[in-house]
Amino acid sequence: MSRSGIAVSFNLNGRTVQETVPAQQVLADFLIERGVAGVRVSCDQGVCGACTALVDGCPIATCAAFVFQVDGCDVVTVEGLSDSDDLHPMQRSFVDRFAMQCGYCTPGMVLTAVALLNRKPDPSPDDVRRWLAGNVCRCTGYASIVDAVLDAARRRHDLRERT
């Protein structure tokens, strides 16, 4: 294996990252080392979704991806969801609906839910359950999260109606 590393260039939350990284460097580790706290590692096996980031709009498990795989991509973590100090509407709904307890799963949940609404702006409760099935939450019993996502969809819908 080459020790010299791989040059990568990608967009992270709106800023360009250009670095040479070891071939086997895991994306989650890379992001956490650079202070991206919204990426949280729990299972480290690609099953819990706590480490989710959006790569070109798709939720992926960063614990199960290498850095070189996102070369040329647009990577968004929860820190990059909104470009102002305001919360993204999905974050707002999570706060208003108390859709978190310990909060460890929350950034991953929010990102996966954002991706869902981008695909499917008016999801049914069942869509939400199926879409989020790869994100584990041990605290909430999930019900409040489903409510929050549907609430965010409703708000987006209302906004569209008005404009």
Add this chain to the structure above:
Amino acid sequence: MTTRTVGTAPVRTDALAKVAGAALYTVDITVPGMLHAAALRSPYPHARIVRVDAERARRQPGVLAVVTGADPAAQRTYGWYIKDQPILAGDKARYAGDIVSAVAAEDPATAMAAVELIDVDYEPLEPLSDVESALRGDAPALFEERPAGTTPRYGRGASGWIHPDKNVCYRFRYHTGDATVMSSCDHVFDDSFSFSAMQHYHLEPFVSLASVTDGVIDVWSSNQSPFSLRRELARLFDRDEDRVRVHVPLVGGAFGAKNGCKAEPVAILLAMQTGRPVRFCMTAAEGFLTQRQHSATLRLRTGVMADGTLIGRDCEVLLDAGAYADASPLVAEKAAYRAPGPYRWQYVDAAASCVLTTTTPAGPFRGFGAPQAAWASESQLDMIAHRLGIDPYDLRVKNLRELGEPYMPGDSAVDSDLRSGLAAVAEALHYHDRPRREALRTQGRGLGLAIGFKDSGGGSKPASARVTVDGDGHVTLRCGTVELGQGAHTALRQIAAEILGIPVDGIDYAPVDTASVPFDQGTYASSSSAVMARAVAEAAIDVRRQVRQALTHRDGKALGDRGRHEDHALPQDWRRLLAGQVFDASGHFEVTPDADAPLGEKCFFWEPGWGGAEVEVDSETGRVRVRRLVVCGDAGRMINPELCHGQESGSAIMGLAQALVEHRMYAHGALATHDPLSYRVTTFTDLPDELDLMVQEQGHGPGPFGAKGYGEGGMLVVAAAIANAVQDAVGARVTDLPLTPERVLHALDQGGSEPSAGAAG
């Protein structure tokens, strides 16, 4: 009583940070010069450790220290009543996962690679994979020498024994009344149940960061009980408690698992050896090898009259404790003491034994023995009702204890109306609509009910709090309650805010640090909103009294204070009026010992739970689909309704996990579900079609404003409610958890008939 803040749902004080990825957990903490630890674990469930050779690992570049069981400091032991778990396994590994050696290195990869270079010679011994094999007469003893330990001072009717038999680390027994009443019963039903073990599956792993400077140990840890941890660490590392300092930032889920020592001792040992800070962050898979729930078998002999009057109960619980005692003795106490349920008995004899096996140590888990007890007791009640031809609802109502009636002689009175919650659940399920129920049965559907009842964790649990106001009018609450996700930091602030007549965000919650907050026993057993809340309220009321005095002094006219929580007659802008003045008060709360009370203290509050389920059973496949799950509890008074509902929902779905989804499995003596990939955890798709949550506010709680603790009821009732619903639907009785399709099919194959009932007494 009117309140301004209590009873409302202001935004969680940690919500913005959590949703933005800015929340700080132990896992996020780094310090300059920090080393990383990795552990070598025994691959054998039971083995003599003949030789550990760490030379190759020590010579690796980047490796700073390797500790082994040969180090006398690593042989110090910890545990709750019984101190039997060494920091590192010494001459023996007692389960697959026991830590044999640990490495500190410059980075995690070097530490993990070095672990592979440690050579260990094991001499495998006979594994004791389950309770049955551990109790066999010719089984080897897991401990050749009896470990040190103490039994607590119990009260009337209760006793405990340490290591009463080979491979039994603790036995607890509670009895009351006269056994001869059993012979006058019309029936004595003898039924056995088994309860499977789950993983806690907290998302933040077990993680600690330790540094040792000038003999003072500083440890940041994802732990529920910083002061109890401090005491244990001070004892383990032989120093005064004020030379150990425990810091706990936000905790990413605990559910009981983060009590007592986990990653801390290894991190400290390595920090001492290297003189550098050491971080030990276990993987989730290592977490699976560190702590689990107790599996159990429960045998109930219940004496009843033909009219359904409950008379007496004998109960024998066998808990699989795993390789070390951990909190098993406490779980045994609770499982046995809670086994009668909230019914009127003339006689009870309930015992629980903790059996040592060569499996992962079992520890506290949401519900603490009560889920095991309720599963058996509430299942058997339905079985008895069917056998006697009485409706299960009526059988319960006939025998429930009244509000105000002691749970057991010498204990405190039941502080919830137990019928009202049951009625609410029955109503939500249309339980009494006979024609509808007949129609449901023709579609393989049925309804089931269950009641859960547990004593609070108020006993042996002193709590202190301090409230200060600085010259700029900043109010700070200092207490040791840890934010695990339950929302305690929000709720406790609400209580202080209410009393001081200021908004919730006008109160800062000081970082939890044993050096700067007053003593608290720990954040467990849903006790914060009653026990710690009392201490917080007392401190806040004292500050309010001081503020009034200062206002009186300033204005020259007296303001009365009747010392009541809701009495908020402070002028709204008192902080501005008194700028420059400081106020400081402490509050303390502790339940006093009582030799007459079975567990040594009267229960501080009772947490009831009521559950109901409508299920549909597919008799081809045995699959149980939960169409509707109803869970209800009594919060006494809700400090924050949203937080209460969150607790209810979380515990209901954890109960559902227990009933239908999750269980640890062993295959050929090895843990088959050894990591998140192999363990089937409950996800969104497991949610019932409908989830109906109700929180009652009966107002009898002993906490401020009538609050009780909340958050475990659902965990107690869901499994039995579902099993009872399955019997109602298709006549099949499953007595083992979880209710897998195989088990349901098997029960159906038995012709849907009852397991044989015991003979008439």
